[in-house]
Amino acid sequence: MYGVRRDGTPSNKIAEYRIIRDDSGNPVSMYEPIVSPERWYQVQKWMRDRHPGGGYWQGEPTGVLSAMKLLYCECGSYMTHGGSGTKKHYRCRRRVVKPGQHMGTVAIGAKGIEEYLARRVLAVIGTAQHDEATVTVLAHASARYAHDQEQQDSSPVRQERDRLLAERANLRHSRQKHHAEKRRAVLKGGFIDAVAQDEWDKTERALRECLKALDARVAELGNNERVELPCSAWLPRDGSDPIGPGSWWDQATRDDKRAFFRLFLDRVEVRKAYRYAGQGVPTASRVSITWAGGVILDALPDTERLHKPA
Structure with missing residues (x-):
């Protein structure tokens, strides 16, 4: 996929790559694959479960967020769980200080960040209706939940669904990038000429049609024995604090909470508290x-109504 210049004309510079698919939504192959798709995805899963520096993550985690390849420091190092009682925390495990990185250590209270993430996830579940970004998050979470619930080995249907969801996320990022480039062009020049506007409209229509086709195919794949997220079990029915006493979160085990976070989160990064020592x-x-799905949510509508009451 080629980019667009600041004046709105097409560029010969490659901006991104996208999978070419046939009329059925399957990737078009140039030649016979070296390994089967089934084995390919098995290998990817095996690689994701390994420490990026070699060796496995610890087998018995001590914290909800530890040893699950999720929580990282701003320097890129993973964070480990430590402390006891009210002093439990997650701390940066950096070994060597590189130029431009933070000085000293980075730590954050375990209970504080765990509850903060729980509220953010529950806010997405409780307020996501027609917002495109949150719908994408829920689609990926649903696919992960369905995968966890499946008792059989990986099937072609699930693999195709995973590929389609990944492609949908890529298309959504392309659409966001397209809108951002148009805004920059307007802010810089004050207007867009007719030729440039026509190119913007063509690109927007193409992206919209691709998203529509992918959504239709994903819906088609999900018609048979569809497994839905148990949102009603996670959210309170009486409008009470979603992580307060008696809530699902309050009664969930550590493993339940870990599985919950795995559905909705790809990466959590903690910045150093440079003021007041935290x-x-x-x-x-x-x-x-x-x-x-790699989605970044800058703001969440109505998040406050799912926050702890004063």
Whole structure:
């Protein structure tokens, strides 16, 4: 896929790559694959479960977020669980300080970040109706949940669904990038000429049609024995605190919470508290979340109604 210049004309510079698919939504192959698709995805799963530096992650995690390849420091190092009682925390496990990285260590309270992430996830579940970004997150979470519920080995249907969801996320990012480029062009020049506007409209229509086709195929694949997220079990029915006493979160085991986070989150990054040595610094100001499918949610509508009552 080629990019667009600032004046709106097509560029000969490659901006991104996208899978070419046939009328049925299957990837077009140039030649016979070296390994079967089934084995390919088995290998990818095996690689994801391994430590990026070699060796396996610890088998018995001590914290909800530990040893699951999810929680990272701003320097890129993973964070481990430590402490006891009210002093339990996650700490950066960096071995060597590289240029441009933080000095000292980075730590954050375990209970604070776990509850903050739980509220963010529950807010997405409880408020996502027609927002495109949150719908994408829920689609990926649903696919992961269905995968976890399947008792049989990987099937061609599930593999195709996973590929389609990945392609949908790529298309959504392309659409966001397209809109951002158009905004920059307008801010810089104040207007867009007719030729450039026509190119913008053509690109937008093409992206919209691709998303529509992918959504239709995903829906078709999900018609048979569809497994849905148990959202009603996670959310309170009486409008009470979603992680308060008696809630699903309050009664869930550590393994249940870990499985819950795996459905919705891809990566959580913690920034160093440069003021007050971490005292009184809101958790939200230090935590960045990459959601399932690589989605970044800058803001959540109506999030406050799922926050703990004063």
